[in-house]
Amino acid sequence: MRVGIAVSAALVALVLGLWPPAALQRGGGAHSTLLDILVLPTEPYVLIPVIALAAGVCAVRHRWADLTLCLAGTAGPVALNTWVLKPLFDHPLHDYLAYPSGHTVSLVTTLTVLVFLTRQRILAATAAAAIATAAGIGLVGIGYHYPVDVIGGAATAVALVLTLSLATHPGRAPSAGSPRAGTSSGSPPATSPR
Numbered sequence: 001m002r003v004g005i006a007v008s009a010a011l012v013a014l015v016l017g018l019w020p021p022a023a024l025q026r027g028g029g030a031h032s033t034l035l036d037i038l039v040l041p042t043e044p045y046v047l048i049p050v051i052a053l054a055a056g057v058c059a060v061r062h063r064w065a066d067l068t069l070c071l072a073g074t075a076g077p078v079a080l081n082t083w084v085l086k087p088l089f090d091h092p093l094h095d096y097l098a099y100p101s102g103h104t105v106s107l108v109t110t111l112t113v114l115v116f117l118t119r120q121r122i123l124a125a126t127a128a129a130a131i132a133t134a135a136g137i138g139l140v141g142i143g144y145h146y147p148v149d150v151i152g153g154a155a156t157a158v159a160l161v162l163t164l165s166l167a168t169h170p171g172r173a174p175s176a177g178s179p180r181a182g183t184s185s186g187s188p189p190a191t192s193p194r
Helices: 002-018 033-042 044-060 064-089 102-117 121-142 147-168
Strands: none
Touching: 002 064, 002 147, 033 044, 033 102, 033 121, 044 064, 044 102, 064 102, 064 147, 102 121, 102 147, 121 147
């Protein structure tokens, strides 16, 4: 499932980057207290402490694969987006490259890692989607980004984090079914020598 979601998200980011729909290339430009609050979760001074706290919890619990995903899954996509993807797609807005949105990549990588690491994934994914949507509305409303930049940034973040998770948390092969009754592994019970 992770592979399918990662590939789908990567395709969305690629298609939007190469053929951005005109309807998604409009934005706002007004500042308001509400829009500023909505954008707040995308700021480094909010995200870095969240990442540090999550990394600290992983380290204390000796969850090394989780710690690796926490650090690489947040820093790697941001660096790749900034130095490779933005220049590659070359979508300028004002005086900077806007696609995929760096604000969105930073936020959604962090949220995706947190969702991946929690046991309450449905609840966490719902909260993450609400936070990302609100931040996207703020980014477009203020005029920092067009909707296409935000959607592409979210898709990029999900694709990259899930791809990294395949390396840090490789999935198990599908089960051939439940073990037979009276056994713990599906193998026949061992016989004892008499």
